[in-house]
Amino acid sequence: MNLTIAEENYIKAIFHLQQAEGNVSTNQLAASLHTKPASVTDMLKKLTIKSLLNYEPYQGVRLSKDGKKQALNIVRKHRLWEFFLVDKLQFGWDEVHEVAEELEHVRSKKLVDKLDSFLGHPKFDPHGDPIPDSNGNMVTIRQFNLIDIKISTIVEVCGVGSQSAELLELLRHKNIGIGTVLKIIRKFDFDHSVEIQIKNSDHINISQQLAQALFVKLI
Amino acid sequence: MNLTIAEENYIKAIFHLQQAEGNVSTNQLAASLHTKPASVTDMLKKLTIKSLLNYEPYQGVRLSKDGKKQALNIVRKHRLWEFFLVDKLQFGWDEVHEVAEELEHVRSKKLVDKLDSFLGHPKFDPHGDPIPDSNGNMVTIRQFNLIDIKISTIVEVCGVGSQSAELLELLRHKNIGIGTVLKIIRKFDFDHSVEIQIKNSDHINISQQLAQALFVKLI
DNA sequence: AATTATTTTTAGATAAATCTAAATAAATAA
DNA sequence: TTATTTATTTAGATTTATCTAAAAATAATT
Secondary structure: OOOHHHHHHHHHHHHHHHHHOOOOOHHHHHOOOOOOOOHHHHHHHHHOOOOOOEEOOOEEEEOHHHHHHHHHHHHHHHHHHHHHHHOOOOOOOOOHHHHHHHHHOOOOOHHHHHHHHHHHOOOOOOOOOOOOOOOOOOOOOOOHHHHHHHOHHHHHEEEEEOOOHHHHHHHHHHHOOOOOOEEEEEOOOOOOOOOOEOOOEEEEOOHHHHHHHHEEEEE | OOOOHHHHHHHHHHHHHHHHOEEEEEHHHHHHOOHHOOOOOOOOHHHHHOOOOEEOOOOEEEOOOHHHHHHHHHHEEEEEHHHHHHHOOOOOOOOOOHHHHHHHHOHHHHHHHHHHHHHOOOOOOOOEEEEEOOOOOOOOOOOHHHHHHOOEEEEEEEEEEOOOOHHHHHHHHHHOOOOOOOEEEEEOOOOOOEEEEEEOOOEEEEEEHHHEEEEEEEE
């Protein structure tokens, strides 16, 4: 089934809204898509005919199995492109969303799969959200960027933002790897560097760039 | 000025057609865009109002200065994405056109410029067509793929399809570089390899993969 | 429970990009 | 030069995704 860009945007919005709440209401969707409730009703009818969602007038909607599959594919593309923009093109992780909103609509299965390989099959996007694989499966835990963790928190490293040799060299030197447990000691505003402590050893300093390349989970 | 995708496709088609011929006719455009002449007339009027082209009923069109600028930007994006697909994602040079047709419409100046840097500011796309820089300037000579050159032709190497270490190693070994003058001696259908002669030295054999990575100009 | 407020849907309109069929202009051939 | 063919434009219709305004359904409040 080939969806228009507008249809894809509705499917994606419903997907994200139904994660939090149960059924998604017309008004919620209108707000999320910056459109009017009347327009939403029209589109919901259209997507119902395409059996992408289950819609009862006045009752809100949920995605069908097929709709969820479509949504996961769009989310996959969005997050892979975000990873590409940050890891390869040196975008800041806070400025990639808009561009990925456009790139996610490019339709070519081959492109997505080759991009995935090129990036080294990343499991999380630059915001720490999991990237679905080509079957729509994804890791369920939420990753955080080390730079966003509050002082005194103890976390476990569970991912890195890139597979570059340079990053891996630095991580080996600092004795940090997947599974490393560390505590945030202090954060410096001047250069956004972070002081951490691994186990009971000495405090070490992590640069902004490195902190942004490290994904951690709360333990 | 922000153009729709349809408008961009018209501007690009006119740009390519007016290179060859002088004024571009309604029927030519309809054929090139797989649409009907009546639709073309409508769009030409719209683009005239936006002063992207000079249109006199029944006389065909030419792009205005502004239209040409827009066209060069679209062509730039198209060719940079083609280069990316071949050089980074391992697409064949014959299968990138369609995907690039979609990628070229993503609007973000920053994206294009960063992509350009990431790719090493390539001067030619995988088909040997020149890539305009961000000011719309491009090299005027036409490059050919070595694999497309006829037997007995003498050519000069003027570009390579990628900057990979592997390619450069092979080229050094075979003593081929930018500026190397060579003659096509023979072509083998079985593996599409090419026999060449550099200066007056012995004949050497070039694999299909290598021939496709070499751009040459006629001298 | 009745009234009021909110949410959602319907009805009808608009803009963009396309189409078909008919009319008109330009080019070609007898 | 007139007739015929071809190219182009106009007129009116269609589809998609929007909108506004009004009606209908649901939820909240007195």
